[in-house]
Amino acid sequence: MTLLEVENVVKQFAGHRALDGVSLTVPENTVYGLLGPNGAGKTTLIRIINCITAPDSGEVRLNGKKMTAEDVRHIGYLPEERGLYKKMKIGEQALYLARLRGMSKADALKSLKYWFEKFEIQTWWDKKVEELSKGMAQKVQFITTILHDPKLLIFDEPFSGFDPVNADLLKREILELRDKGATIIFSTHNMATVEDLCENISLVDNAKIVLQGNVSEIRASHATNTYLIKTKKMLEVNGFELLDSQFKNGIYESKLKKSIEDSNNSLIEKLIKQTEIISFDEILPSMNDIFIKTVSRA
Amino acid sequence: MSKISLIIQREYSTRVMKKSFILLTFLTPILMVGMISLIVYLGTIKDDKIKNIVVVDKSGLYKDVLKNNESYNFQFKDATVEEIKSQNSEKSEFAALLYISKDLSVDSTAAVMYSDKQVNLELKSYVSGLLNTYIEEQKLASYNIPNLKEMVEKSNTNIDVKTIKWGEDGKEKEGSAELALMIGMLTAFIIYMFIVIYGAQVMSGVVQEKTNRIVEVMISSVKPFELMMGKIIGIALVGLTQFLMWVLLTAGILFGLSTAFAKDMDMEKIQKVQEMSQMGMQNMPTDAMNGKVQEFMTAVNGLDLVQIVVLFIIYFLGGYLLYASLFAAIGSAVDNETDTQQFSMPIMLPIIFAIYAGIFSAENPDGPLAFWCSMIPFTSPIVMMVRLPFDVPFWQIALSISILVLSFIGTTWMAGKIYRTGILMYGKKTTWKEMWKWLRY
Numbered sequence: 001m002t003l004l005e006v007e008n009v010v011k012q013f014a015g016h017r018a019l020d021g022v023s024l025t026v027p028e029n030t031v032y033g034l035l036g037p038n039g040a041g042k043t044t045l046i047r048i049i050n051c052i053t054a055p056d057s058g059e060v061r062l063n064g065k066k067m068t069a070e071d072v073r074h075i076g077y078l079p080e081e082r083g084l085y086k087k088m089k090i091g092e093q094a095l096y097l098a099r100l101r102g103m104s105k106a107d108a109l110k111s112l113k114y115w116f117e118k119f120e121i122q123t124w125w126d127k128k129v130e131e132l133s134k135g136m137a138q139k140v141q142f143i144t145t146i147l148h149d150p151k152l153l154i155f156d157e158p159f160s161g162f163d164p165v166n167a168d169l170l171k172r173e174i175l176e177l178r179d180k181g182a183t184i185i186f187s188t189h190n191m192a193t194v195e196d197l198c199e200n201i202s203l204v205d206n207a208k209i210v211l212q213g214n215v216s217e218i219r220a221s222h223a224t225n226t227y228l229i230k231t232k233k234m235l236e237v238n239g240f241e242l243l244d245s246q247f248k249n250g251i252y253e254s255k256l257k258k259s260i261e262d263s264n265n266s267l268i269e270k271l272i273k274q275t276e277i278i279s280f281d282e283i284l285p286s287m288n289d290i291f292i293k294t295v296s297r298a
Numbered sequence: 299m300s301k302i303s304l305i306i307q308r309e310y311s312t313r314v315m316k317k318s319f320i321l322l323t324f325l326t327p328i329l330m331v332g333m334i335s336l337i338v339y340l341g342t343i344k345d346d347k348i349k350n351i352v353v354v355d356k357s358g359l360y361k362d363v364l365k366n367n368e369s370y371n372f373q374f375k376d377a378t379v380e381e382i383k384s385q386n387s388e389k390s391e392f393a394a395l396l397y398i399s400k401d402l403s404v405d406s407t408a409a410v411m412y413s414d415k416q417v418n419l420e421l422k423s424y425v426s427g428l429l430n431t432y433i434e435e436q437k438l439a440s441y442n443i444p445n446l447k448e449m450v451e452k453s454n455t456n457i458d459v460k461t462i463k464w465g466e467d468g469k470e471k472e473g474s475a476e477l478a479l480m481i482g483m484l485t486a487f488i489i490y491m492f493i494v495i496y497g498a499q500v501m502s503g504v505v506q507e508k509t510n511r512i513v514e515v516m517i518s519s520v521k522p523f524e525l526m527m528g529k530i531i532g533i534a535l536v537g538l539t540q541f542l543m544w545v546l547l548t549a550g551i552l553f554g555l556s557t558a559f560a561k562d563m564d565m566e567k568i569q570k571v572q573e574m575s576q577m578g579m580q581n582m583p584t585d586a587m588n589g590k591v592q593e594f595m596t597a598v599n600g601l602d603l604v605q606i607v608v609l610f611i612i613y614f615l616g617g618y619l620l621y622a623s624l625f626a627a628i629g630s631a632v633d634n635e636t637d638t639q640q641f642s643m644p645i646m647l648p649i650i651f652a653i654y655a656g657i658f659s660a661e662n663p664d665g666p667l668a669f670w671c672s673m674i675p676f677t678s679p680i681v682m683m684v685r686l687p688f689d690v691p692f693w694q695i696a697l698s699i700s701i702l703v704l705s706f707i708g709t710t711w712m713a714g715k716i717y718r719t720g721i722l723m724y725g726k727k728t729t730w731k732e733m734w735k736w737l738r739y
Contacts, residue, residue, distance in 0.1 A: 014735075052517055052722065069521075077518040083511035088312065096308055100301055100519045141515070 002064075003028040003152065003183045004049070009058030011044055018044040019055070020207040026185060026200070031178055033194045033215075034187040035287075036204035037295055042187040043080055045204065046156050049185075050077050062152070073102060076150035080157045080187075082141050084129040090140055091125035097144040108147065115143045119169075134161045142170065146177065153177065155186035159193060171196060191288040201287075203294055211294050219284040222293075226257050226283045227267070233275035240267065251278060302524045302531075309503070309532025314539060323540050327547035331555065349393035351421070352382060357401045357408075363432040364396075370421065372396075379412065396425060403433050478687035479660050485610050486656045486683040488541070493617050493649055493679070496537040497625040501638055503529055504629030504721070513721045522718040526630075527710070530622045534615065606686055612699060617679025620706040621645065627713035630720030631728040641728075652677035656684040663688035673698050675705035712737060 004026040011019040018041045026032045036042050047053045049060055051072045060067040084093055091112070098108035116122045119139055129137060138161050146153060158174075159167050167190075174184055174197060188194060194201060195215065203211035211218065226243065229235070231252050235242060239262065244255040258267045264282070271277055285293075313319055353364060353374050364372045375382065379397050394413040402408055409429060411417050438446050504526075507513050516525055628641040655677050659668035663685045671681040672690070678698045682690070719736040720728070 014732075047722075050518055052514075072518065075518070079511075079514035079518065081511040081514050083507075083513075083515065085312075085512060086510060096304065097515065097519070099304055100516070102519075144515075 001028045005061040007059045009055045017207050024202045030199040031197045032185045033198035033201035040204040041207045076145045076153040078145040078155045086130040094144050098147045101148045153184045159190050194287045205295050222285045222290050228281045229254050230278040231275045301520045302528045305528025306532040310535050313536045323543045331551045352392045353396045355398045482684040482687045486680045490653045493621050497621045500622045501625040501629040504626050523714045526626050526717050613679040616702040623710040623713035627716040630717040648676040652680040656680045659684050675702045
């Protein structure tokens with residue numbers, strides 16, 4: 001089921017067009033990735049979804065109905081430019097933000113206690129923000145974003161500033177939130193996380209969507225017909241192109257490119273005749289490669 | 299609890315809990331009282347060293363006139379000014395040299411005082427007072443009319459025109475132009491300070507939120523207008539709190555001091571003080587002094603204090619709200635604190651103009667400058683306070699307040715529009731043209 005639809009959104013700023021006819025649909029209970037180089041228009045799109053700026057034309061629909069300011073209250077939004085009051089204590093600040101999102105004091109405290117324990121940051125409660133590092137502050141911001149249990153979560157560059165350990169923690173949390181029924185949209189430059197997390201993506205470049213769809217389908221469609229094959233014996237060229245072959249620990253690892261007419265099965269047939277196959281892998285391009293290829297072409 | 303009250307609460311509590319606020323709130327009254335007492339104290343201290351005054355009297359008429367007192371000792375010498383000057387060149391043995399060249403009743407400019415320092419006023423008035431009375435007596439005596447001196451003394455009157463205001467109900471109120479002026483200027487100045495100090499706080503608060511990038515987080519859960527108004531109102535309450543604390547603390551300290559002093563000041567001291575004050579105002583009998591105090595009290599009673607206090611609060615808030623929203627708009631349009639100067643100039647100008655208009659209005663509280671400046675909302679909170687103690691017609695007050703209220707609604711609405719766009723703009727230098735565009739956006 002579709003949760004969020006963006007239809008033909010156009011946004012013009014003085015001198016340049018930030019979004020030019022952007023459309024996308026986010027299915028419920030999935031993780032959606034918004035990719036694109038710097039200045040492509042991702043943040044503008046996210047702001048429009050959050051009703052912070054209004055589009056010049058086009059529409060954003062939630063559950064089939066036009067998005068209103070009231071709906072935005074039920075979104076958990078972590079902006080890219082996120083700050084905290086430097087002089088305020090962490091606990092007070094988290095409580096303040098939670099209450100601004102409409103939680104009662106008691107609910108907010110209970111929920112904060114749970115999350116602070118989960119992220120193992122209980123000792124930070126009385127610290128001031130200026131004592132925290134960027135990554136630490138980010139954890140607090142993440143908590144305040146998801147505290148009121150929103151159905152739709154929008155994270156703008158959630159991984160910037162995190163070390164690998166915390167980035168991993170954040171990934172797990174995002175997947176857990178999805179499993180609990182939330183729908184998540186996030187923008188990022190980190191393509192590895194896209195492969196790990198996202199079901200669907202949109203690649204925005206120069207105000208337009210240049211690539212859109214299911215992550216595995218996109219990767220398959222960008223397939224270069226290359227394979228990594230491990231065999232007992234050295235392969236001989238036979239209706240395919242051998243790109244590389246290495247002998248490691250008694251096993252031959254070969255990279256080969258099949259001809260377009262062949263299917264996977266017909267390729268296997270050709271190989272079986274030569275030797276015993278230990279493993280057969282199609283090399284799909286990484287999202288990183290697809291990103292670079294798509295953006296530099298455009 | 300609504301969101302705006304949460305914001306107000308945060309703005310208020312974080313500011314009131316700040317060390318600088320607490321320090322300023324408690325220290326200012328102490329400093330104020332300290333300064334006042336220091337001035338009073340310094341005024342009562344007398345230099346107890348006896349100063350020598352050398353007199354060269356060519357006329358020889360004034361030997362008996364110049365009497366020594368506890369401060370000054372007159373020494374008569376027969377030498378020229380130059381001789382004495384050269385004698386005294388190494389070290390001052392005397393404070394001043396009085397040179398009288400001829401009979402003062404013939405030439406009143408014949409007395410000159412020399413000193414290596416500026417001659418102090420007290421000495422000058424003491425000497426000229428002695429000489430004046432003597433010459434006057436001499437002149438009177440020369441008319442050869444019996445009892446003339448007594449007659450002159452009797453005819454000597456001291457007229458003090460009382461000012462009485464007619465109230466609307468025909469009741470008479472005794473007023474004092476001086477007191478009215480004092481109260482008017484004081485309240486006007488407090489409003490001026492309040493607008494400048496707390497308006498600037500609103501501005502820097504907005505700039506901070508913007509540079510710290512808190513705004514985006516906030517904007518997803520509250521409306522920009524709520525955020526702006528919450529800040530403005532919160533800071534207004536901080537200002538009111540500080541002001542009230544100052545009034546209460548100053549009153550408390552003054553009351554405490556006066557009771558403490560009254561206890562350990564015995565009669566002897568009081569008499570001494572009275573003597574001293576009499577010396578200062580030789581011609582003023584004690585009755586007149588008491589009269590002055592009484593006059594002051596009736597003048598205070600004559601002012602409609604309730605009206606002044608109520609209108610003070612109205613203009614206080616009205617003026618602040620008018621300017622604070624403009625300050626907020628500017629804070630939202632710039633990227634950092636240093637850029638604010640360029641934009642705050644056009645806002646500071648009318649405030650500064652207002653305080654000068656207020657000072658000039660005091661001279662003619664019903665003149666055209668005073669009238670128009672107390673109607674224009676950008677100057678009215680300050681100028682009207684100056685005019686108030688001089689009894690402004692009710693319709694003028696009502697009109698001025700209505701204009702002020704309408705204008706601050708207008709500026710707040712305008713500022714809200716600029717603020718809404720401005721707080722999310724980063725990295726671009728804002729121009730006036732651009733702000734105008736945001737306004738119509």
